[in-house]
Amino acid sequence: MSDNELIRIATHDAKGLTDQATAILKSEINKRGIGKELIEGAEAQNKEYTLEELLPYCNLISALNCPICGKSLEKLNATVTAQTISILIITNYEKRPRIGCPKCLKNKNISAAITTLVLGWWGIPWGQ
Ligand SMILES: [Zn+2]
Known part of the structure; x- marks a missing residue:
């Protein structure tokens, strides 16, 4: 496996890896010396966060400019659209x-x- 593929797994696809697979991933990252941050990134994908741990990140993100209109007049929020x-x-x-x-x-x-x-109103079952 190339370094780039290993980096991609550690940064994007580590969620749901078994403990054994995670150990192999960490070992390989250490062996190749390609960055301890990758291990932290892989661990972060499988960690359950408390509200207290997430709050500083939410505050940081909510103070950014709106990614849709680019303005910073109000604090950002999040929603799910269907x-x-x-x-x-x-x-x-x-x-x-x-x-x-x-x-x-x-x-x-x-x-x-x-x-x-x-x-889409006639689509079953989601449009009803
Ligand atoms: Zn906006």
Whole structure:
């Protein structure tokens, strides 16, 4: 396995690895000397966080500019939008987490609701 593939696993695909696989991943990262941060990243993907641990990160993110409109007038928030598009017998249901300012999140929710109302209301079971 190449270093790049190992880095990709440690940074993106470590969630759900067995303890044995995680031990092998750590051992290989140490053996190759490609960065102890990779081990921390792999461990972070499998850790359960408490609200107290997450709060500083939430505060940090909520103070950033809105990723949708680029403005920083209000603190950012998060929501999940769900949208259904049905074409004949094919139904596409999309549920996405979104981060943005309250105005942009409201617009995204309205847009998803209108799209579902116009294009996906007959999709079973999500459009009903
Ligand atoms: Zn915005």
